Amino acid sequence: MHFLVRTFWASFISSLKVVLRAVTFRGLVAFNISVPFFFILTSWITLQIMGGGDFFTGLTKMPHFLSFVTIGFAFNGFVFSAAMGGAHALRGDQEHGTLELVFVTPSNKLVWLLGKIMGNLAFSLINFAVILLLGSLLFGFQATAQPNIPVATLFVLLTIIAMTSFGFVFAGVCFIAKREDELSQVLWTMMVFLSGLAFPVEVLPQWGQAIAWMIPITHGVYATRQALLLGAGILDPAIITALGMLILQTAILLPIGVILYSRLERKARETGALATY
Amino acid sequence: MSLAKEWRTFTAVFIRNIKLFTAYKAWIIATIIWPIPLLALNIYTYSALGTPDDVSQAFTQYGYPFAGSIVVGTIVYLLYNRLLWGTGISIQRERWMGTIEVLFLTPTNKMTILLASGVSSLVEASWWIACIFFLGGAIFGLQPNINSVPAVAISIVSTMAALIAVGVFFAGFFVLTRAADQLASGLQAPIRFFSGVAFPVGALPQMFQYVSYLIPVTYGILVLRKAVLQGANMASLWLDLLPLYIVAAIFMIAGYATLRIVERRAKKKGTLYLI
Numbered sequence: 328m329h330f331l332v333r334t335f336w337a338s339f340i341s342s343l344k345v346v347l348r349a350v351t352f353r354g355l356v357a358f359n360i361s362v363p364f365f366f367i368l369t370s371w372i373t374l375q376i377m378g379g380g381d382f383f384t385g386l387t388k389m390p391h392f393l394s395f396v397t398i399g400f401a402f403n404g405f406v407f408s409a410a411m412g413g414a415h416a417l418r419g420d421q422e423h424g425t426l427e428l429v430f431v432t433p434s435n436k437l438v439w440l441l442g443k444i445m446g447n448l449a450f451s452l453i454n455f456a457v458i459l460l461l462g463s464l465l466f467g468f469q470a471t472a473q474p475n476i477p478v479a480t481l482f483v484l485l486t487i488i489a490m491t492s493f494g495f496v497f498a499g500v501c502f503i504a505k506r507e508d509e510l511s512q513v514l515w516t517m518m519v520f521l522s523g524l525a526f527p528v529e530v531l532p533q534w535g536q537a538i539a540w541m542i543p544i545t546h547g548v549y550a551t552r553q554a555l556l557l558g559a560g561i562l563d564p565a566i567i568t569a570l571g572m573l574i575l576q577t578a579i580l581l582p583i584g585v586i587l588y589s590r591l592e593r594k595a596r597e598t599g600a601l602a603t604y
Numbered sequence: 605m606s607l608a609k610e611w612r613t614f615t616a617v618f619i620r621n622i623k624l625f626t627a628y629k630a631w632i633i634a635t636i637i638w639p640i641p642l643l644a645l646n647i648y649t650y651s652a653l654g655t656p657d658d659v660s661q662a663f664t665q666y667g668y669p670f671a672g673s674i675v676v677g678t679i680v681y682l683l684y685n686r687l688l689w690g691t692g693i694s695i696q697r698e699r700w701m702g703t704i705e706v707l708f709l710t711p712t713n714k715m716t717i718l719l720a721s722g723v724s725s726l727v728e729a730s731w732w733i734a735c736i737f738f739l740g741g742a743i744f745g746l747q748p749n750i751n752s753v754p755a756v757a758i759s760i761v762s763t764m765a766a767l768i769a770v771g772v773f774f775a776g777f778f779v780l781t782r783a784a785d786q787l788a789s790g791l792q793a794p795i796r797f798f799s800g801v802a803f804p805v806g807a808l809p810q811m812f813q814y815v816s817y818l819i820p821v822t823y824g825i826l827v828l829r830k831a832v833l834q835g836a837n838m839a840s841l842w843l844d845l846l847p848l849y850i851v852a853a854i855f856m857i858a859g860y861a862t863l864r865i866v867e868r869r870a871k872k873k874g875t876l877y878l879i
Contacts, residue, residue: 361789361790361791361793361794362789362790362792362793364793365793365794365796365797366793368797369649369796369797369802369803370649372797372802372803372807372808373649373650373653373802373803374653375807376650376662376663376803376807377650377653377654377658377659377662378662380653382652382653382654382655382658383652383653386652387652392652392653422700504628504629504630505628505630506628506630506631506634508689509630509631509634509635509638510630510634512634512638513634513637513638513641516638516641516642516645517641519641519645520641520642520644520645520648521641525645525648525649526648526649526651526652527652530648530651530652531648
């Protein structure tokens, strides 16, 4: 156990230092704030073109389209770090030629990968707060009731845990498929499209909604919006449903993610794909 | 300058890039899939704010049909993106791979390398043009209004040339700043916003429009929307093509100048290897 903790800590600190090295103002703005910020601005223009948000309010019962979108894009960092952080770290080691060295050490590779993901996530939590603050300052934050911050916090944490399972699968795929950059672009766009970050899931066709609700972040964003914009409490039926679904999805996806990652890692060892570029 | 040598450099880089691209199945699959959710994302955002009729009605004030406007914007954005990550990062990638110093020791013309990289990036991305048009027609009801095929062809070629100029500009800039990854990621969203990929530029506040008209991508989207959606012919299009050529020329010259600075610094300071 002590050995696992040391592996996790070493990997976590190393990942955090890599991230922190990029925390210049330029790095912060370019890498973490620019994407969600300009997507929120795009939503603002869309709202101007459409001449108001009455249709949106009728559809979702949410009071304010831009507050809705701001919360959605605040989750953007979790897509990057929890779902893609592990693959990015693996690919980095692969490109620098150090992945094989890491994998011949007796350290637990799952714990090593978890440390890498958590290092990325630590910074995403800060981004989450920055985007919420920035969006609220620029476009206002309109809620119909007192925001329920504890419930929102609970769902942010649960979403991170659930999305980490995606991170394991994606990292495993990148062992074999390489080209993490290109695959991340596709995965990110799909997540943003399907999980309701930019618009309510209700506008998707039925098949799209069915896929959307299978992604943990959809439930996380939905419940966080309910808590922050409508003041929904933990006993609210919508929150209970989202909580149940997130726990269920985590319980199913996490073991699948770990097993798939381990299998793909084994395959990479057998085929010599660890070191191949 | 020997044209034969330049041609050999061009073909060598072009073939290398195409071989690299086709060597990764994942890359090819990602290239095929990516336009689909991106186009859908741009279109469905409007569905949250009105019925399809409301959206079409809202777009008539800008003179473009809704689906067509988004389809054209998305195509140009995808091409820009490919150029940014292909040509823009090409020299910086040599630094990451540890081969940049070797590259700068060769007597090859770096501009030729970048132009070849730009053309190969466009070949890789050419699938997107067909894919997005097909999707736009089959799913989102795109109805092109083309009166002059040469005008469409010239608009596409001119836009591609302008995007190569953008790629060349960023290539030197990325090497100078040593922050290619951050800048390339960070530049995607603002360019998408200011160039009017998901809405007509006329919907932006006036102050923002000034920024828009400094970006070649904006002009590329504008001429293509006019040629494909408004049935513009060459006679009515040249006034829009002119600023596209001017801005593209500025970017190309600035890119060439930046590249010269990079070469000079490389020789003087010996800092090319520093990541």
